[in-house]
Amino acid sequence: MRWWGWGEDAHAGGLPAHAREFLDEHVGTASAPRPPVSLEQVAIEPSALAEAERAELAAILGDENVREDHPERVLHAAGKGYPDLVTLRAGAPEGAPDAVLHPDGHEQIQAVLELCAARSLAVVPFGGGTSVVGGVAPLRGSHQAVLALDTRRLGAIKSLDTESATVTVGAGMRGPALERELASHGLTLGHFPQSYEYVSLGGCAATRSAGQASTGYGAIEKMVLGLRLAAPGGEIALPPLPASAAGPGLRQLLVGSEGTLGVISEVSLRVRPAPARQAYEGVFFEDFDSGWQAFRTLAREHALPDVARLSDEAETRMSMALAGEGGLKGRLGRRYLGVRGYGQGCLAIVGFDGSEAEVAARRRRTVHMLRRAGGLPIGSSPGRAWRAGRFAAPYLRDELLGLGVMVETLETATQWSNLARLHDEVAHAIEQSLASQGTPGLVMCHVSHVYETGASLYFTFLARQREGAEIEQWQAAKRAASEAISAGGGTITHHHAVGRDHAPWMEREIGAEGLELLRAVKAELDPAGVMNPGKLLEGQAIGSGLSPSV
DSSP: OOSSSSSOGGGOOOOOHHHHHHHHHHTOOOSSOOOOOOGGGOOOOOOOOOHHHHHHHHHHHOGGGEEOOHHHHHHTSOOSSHHHHHHHHTTOOSOOOSEEEOOOSHHHHHHHHHHHHHHTEEEEEESSOOOSSSTTOOOOTTSSEEEEEEOTTOOSEEEEETTTTEEEEETTOBHHHHHHHHHTTTEEOOOOOTTTTTOBHHHHHHTTOOOTTHHHHOOHHHHEEEEEEEETTEEEEEOOOSOOOSSSOHHHHHTTOTTSSOEEEEEEEEOEEOOSEEEEEEEEESSHHHHHHHHHHHHHTTOOOSEEEEEOHHHHHHHHHHTTTTSHHHHHHHHHHHHTTOTTOEEEEEEEEEOHHHHHHHHHHHHHHHHHTTOEEEESHHHHHHHHTTTOHHHHHHHHHHTTEEEEEEEEEEEHHHHHHHHHHHHHHHHHHHHHTTOOOEEEEEEOOBOSSEEEEEEEEEEEOOTTOHHHHHHHHHHHHHHHHHHTTOOSOSSSOOTTTSGGGHHHHHHHHHHHHHHHHHHHHOTTOOBSTTSSSSOOOGGGOOOOOO
16 A cells, blocks of 8 residues: 555546536645655654564564564554645654564464563554554554554465354455455455455454445444454453353454454454345435435334435535536436425435345335435436445545645444434534634535434545644644534544544543543553553544543
């Protein structure tokens, strides 16, 4: 993956003229392109890893698997969040690991963690490096040095039990590699987060990831049946059982631990038969309220599709503009919707996976219910377009950064009774923050995952960057949104994890006693506190600027 952005150069593209015109009119772009600096220009401090400790690590891993070269350290200097990319592109990351370790199995990881605890070396587990909340920031804390532990060499399938529909993989296995192997057996995991192209399965488990079809397949915590954790204080191995009443659920305690307790080295996952058919289509609603209420009805009637996404008015408007609303097809589509009374409405995408008969029956029932709730089915073209571009947003973000545009996403979840109020309050908080800085922007939202009792809200906002104050601009908007979420009855994160950026709000969500309970677990598994300092249980975001207001 690019050290300064998303994907690889083969994916490089550009914004079409009509999209650039839309941004110039509604957001504002830089007068000149802002490309990233060259890799050689990225400034990082010399490695602080002492030669004696390096030799001990090399004795465990092999000399070639303890990397201190500049490109490797820069590649592991940050994740893919907005502040990560802004600082990397400018050649001034906040920090970099003093070395990058490449173990090839659980035993090596265990030995490395025990050594690091004894030598006061912080360890940051690093899977696909796709964190957007500072989850892989190389924070040293009070330790002598900080090491990135890359799980890439742990990328194999350990076992596949087709009779039990269970697969066990090394934590570094990438999503596409697993899907290719499962497909040869007629199976799928069904976990497709937007980071799918590069994400590691261990990282998904460590961050409680949700995929784009999680309404139907369930998020990663529903798929994890067992796992193996290496920690400085010992190891935990939990077999892939279908269910257990043997005390509190340790599996769920470790899923979402974000590398703060140890390193997940293996994970056992539930898989399903690969669908014989997939059908995705669009439905228009007059407004956001009627759309989410229709989704609530589907949830109550157990008629939810596998993919259920509803864009609000602002996101629908921008999506159609960027797709070429000015073209003949766009004009005719808008004219048709206007005649039908949906001219300023909201677009929903619903998708179904399964056998031919199952998809046909589920689609028929769901579309009938959506129509009865005021929805206007508009065919499969929007669904096909969404499916074709569902992993494209991170590439678009790179393009926008090059034009001097801030683009950020954040998400939450709340109960149905609170959904409309929280949507409005968070959007207003972001809008006010951007306007107060002289950079009024576009704030959009969609429902991305639906449950019986509520749904998620996924916000995207764009604004012209404050040149020279890009991080401060982001901090203010992020803090305003997080305060609105926390005060408004939403979770501080639905699927992006806590990492560094959301850690200041953890106590509000789980209480002081809940936080102390997690710290007690950490003290048992990581008594020296070397595992991923500053994440989940402590710390503040980049620049120490995201403390919650009191």
